[in-house]
Amino acid sequence: MVENTAEFSPTPWVQDQTKQILETGTTEGLQVLGSPIVLLTLRGAKSGRLRYTPVMRVEHEGRYAVVASKGGAEEHPVWYHNIKAHPEFTLQDGTVTKEYAAREVDGEERAQWWERAVAAFPSYAEYQTKTDRQIPVFVLDPK
Numbered sequence: 522m523v524e525n526t527a528e529f530s531p532t533p534w535v536q537d538q539t540k541q542i543l544e545t546g547t548t549e550g551l552q553v554l555g556s557p558i559v560l561l562t563l564r565g566a567k568s569g570r571l572r573y574t575p576v577m578r579v580e581h582e583g584r585y586a587v588v589a590s591k592g593g594a595e596e597h598p599v600w601y602h603n604i605k606a607h608p609e610f611t612l613q614d615g616t617v618t619k620e621y622a623a624r625e626v627d628g629e630e631r632a633q634w635w636e637r638a639v640a641a642f643p644s645y646a647e648y649q650t651k652t653d654r655q656i657p658v659f660v661l662d663p664k
């Protein structure tokens with residue numbers, strides 16, 4: 522089945538940022554509260570459809586972290602399940618799109634990447650105070 526595009530988020534502001542990335546060809550200049558973002562293209566856990574999912578840019582030496590914060594909501598974002606079901610996907614940073622393999626991290630490795638995530642987007646620390654849910658962190662290794 523040839524897919525020429527993925528689906529957009531039903532959330533208007535998220536859809537707008539995604540469309541801006543596709544129209545300009547870059548994530549450059551797009552921010553949330555002053556911090557840069559990147560664009561994931563994930564495969565739905567149940568539908569198998571491709572879905573554009575922008576997240577904050579957390580990068581260190583060519584690897585990225587993706588934080589399933591959903592603003593500190595009580596439940597994980599739905600896309601958390603998409604990554605668990607299909608951990609290999611593309612991430613676009615600037616004009617560059619590459620394949621990564623994601624793995625959920627815990628313990629010392631999670632602590633290290635959580636520190637990097639909060640440095641990149643300080644609101645993550647506030648989101649974690651809003652919920653008893655431990656906000657999942659995925660590390661993306663280049664394929």
Ligand SMILES: C[C@H](OP(=O)(O)OC[C@@H](O)[C@@H](O)[C@@H](O)Cn1c2nc(=O)[nH]c(=O)c-2cc2ccc(O)cc21)C(=O)N[C@@H](CCC(=O)N[C@@H](CCC(=O)O)C(=O)O)C(=O)O
Nearest residue numbers: 535538565566567568575576577589590591598599600602
């Ligand atoms: C509303 C729902 O959203 P969600 O997946 O819960 O994700 C909520 C948000 O996290 C998501 O919009 C993020 O992109 C928001 N967001 C961030 N969200 C974060 O959690 N962390 C971030 O760092 C982050 C940064 C960010 C930056 C820019 C921006 O525009 C948005 C940003 C959604 O998109 N539902 C769709 C898709 C549902 C889906 O993926 N279905 C799966 C099944 C999933 C299952 O197994 O249940 C399928 O297709 O098979 C729908 O209802 O049609």
